[in-house]
Each structure stands twice: as C-alpha cells, then as structure tokens.
Amino acid sequence: MARPVWTGVISFGLVSLPVALYTATDSHTIHFHQLQRGTCDRIRNRRVNERTGKEVELEEIVKGYDTGEEYVLIEPHELDEIAPGRSKTIEITGFVDLDTVDPIFFGKTYYLGPKGKEYTKIYGLLEQALEESNRAGIATFVMRGREYLVALKAEKGLLAVHTLHWSEEIRDPQQEIPDLPKTGDASAGELKMAHQLIDALAVDWQSEDYHDVYQEKVAALIKAKQAGETVEKAEPAPKATGAVDLMEALRASVERARSPKDTGERTSTSKDSKATGKKPAAKKRTGSSGTSRSQSLQSLTKAELYEKATKAGIHGRSGMSHDELAEALAACKGK
Known part of the structure; x- marks a missing residue:
C-alpha cells in the first residue's frame, strides 16, 4: 500500500473533504554511476572553493544572488522564514471548463483519495459532478516548502490533481523558435x-x-x-x-x-x-455502425467530431476516442 506524499483538506464553498495525495507515476530510467575509465573507481562530486581548491562543509555554505555588480547573500533560514507554512488545505477558487486549459500548462499528476471510509460519499459526489460537467477545480496549495497551482479533475472513478505551470513559466514559441512556417505555405x-x-x-x-x-x-x-x-x-x-x-x-x-x-x-x-501473450499493436479505426448517420459520423476526423460534441454539450468529450465521440453524437441525435 502506497504512502501519501501529502494529507490535508479539499475546500470548495462550505464543503470540506479530508484527502490524501499519492504519486501517480514512476520513473524506470536506468541509472549509472560515473567511473574512471580503466578502473572501477567511483567519481564523486564535491563542494570545492574555486579560489582555494579546498572542500567546504555543507553548513558553511550560504546562497548568493548575483546582481551583476555584487552577490546578495541569503542564509538558508531566511528563505524558510518567508516561505508559506506547510499548507493543509487545497482551496478551490473556481471551476473551469477542461477544454479551455491548454495542455502545455499540465505538469505532474497525483492521485487523490478520501482520508477515511466516512468521506467516500462526498468524494464520489465531487468526482461525479466534475465528470459530468467536464470541469476542473483550480486551486493552490503548499507541499514541501513550495506553492503549487493545480487542477483537480475526475479520471475514471477517482479524483486526480495535476500540477499546472504558472503563466510566466510558459515560453513564447514565436520568440524561442526560429523559422516557424506561415499559415498557407502548403498547397x-x-x-x-x-x-x-x-x-x-x-x-x-x-x-x-x-x-x-x-x-x-x-x-x-x-x-x-x-x-x-x-x-x-x-x-x-x-x-x-x-x-x-x-x-x-x-x-x-x-x-x-x-x-x-x-x-x-x-x-x-x-x-x-x-x-x-503480448498485447497486439493498436488497430486502425474502422466504422461499424449500421445507420447512415453513424457511417457519416465515422467518416469525419476526430477534430470534426470533437467540434460537434462541443456544440452538442457532450460531457467527458475530452477523454473520448474517435469512435466514442461518434457513438455519443449518434446517441445524442437519437434522443
């Protein structure tokens, strides 16, 4: 059983829900040690004074901000004193349509679980309401001395928290990337x-x-x-x-x-x-609906189906595949 990385309360309106935050992903990267070629001697990184060449103990190190003219020295405890305290609340300030959040803002994902069986009803109610409305709760909270902007959303029967980049962290591609094509260059x-x-x-x-x-x-x-x-x-x-x-x-x-x-x-x-016993590769999409409307929908691209689903107000459309969008639109028309 995984241990939570954070515990606290979700607050929206006058409703409070005790929750626990769990890491949703693992890293399977193979890690290497650095060795000197021809030996099995490990290479170690040390903190060395660049002027004297002598190693410096960690407690003797302070932080310095380079202004261009001088260093402004900051003691570690001074950063702790101005940092927000360990937050125990994820306070939702508003709910946004998921389709309006650009994917570039999404960062790391965490699972969110109720902190006790007595809170499963409130948890399930919030999950179902977010799923049906296709909305996400926007909130901030503090974990491990850092403040995070997050989106709380429903994902297949549970709640998930996605960290979001702050707007000032998103780079302007027009300034970062040279030689971008102009619209209409292709025939x-x-x-x-x-x-x-x-x-x-x-x-x-x-x-x-x-x-x-x-x-x-x-x-x-x-x-x-x-x-x-x-x-x-x-x-x-x-x-x-x-x-x-x-x-x-x-x-x-x-x-x-x-x-x-x-x-x-x-x-x-x-x-x-x-x-x-291995899983097969992804199969090409094929339309199998018996009605002419379904066949017509299957012939559309996913982008065209998504646009129609948005106009029809179909909930959960952002997580649907091409065929699921076509089926939902066909069922919506049949009502």
Missing part, C-alpha cells in the same frame, strides 16, 4: 494528401501498446556487455524530406499505409500476440 494538394496519410495511420489510443524501447535496449546492452557479447546498432536517422520531394513522399506514404501487405503484417502481429 491544397499537399494538405489533402497529409490528411489522407493521417487518416490512413489513425489508431485508437491504447497506452499498453507503447513502451520505452530505449530503456529496453540499454538493459540489453548491459546484459550483453556482462556476457561478453555485442548488440546490434540502431539504424541511422532518416534523411530530411526536401520541399521538392514532399508531394511524392506523402503519396508513397499513403500507399504504403493502405497496402494489403501492411494490413497482413498487422493481422499476423495480432495472431502472434495471442501465442506469446
């Missing part, structure tokens, strides 16, 4: 072919179909080196597509994605997965 034919390629490669999102291939290769490299073996090197990166070759590259990509050979390979992969 109508190129844009149409790009849409066909996207549709041909469309799949339903299944997180289990994706895994960290690089970490698997690192683990295989370690195992091979331990056994005195060699491993196959990765293929070189593909060459950039030139502007002159763009249309031909798009056309060839569409034909490759739609070819019977490609379909056969996907089918055999699915069959092989049953024998090995």
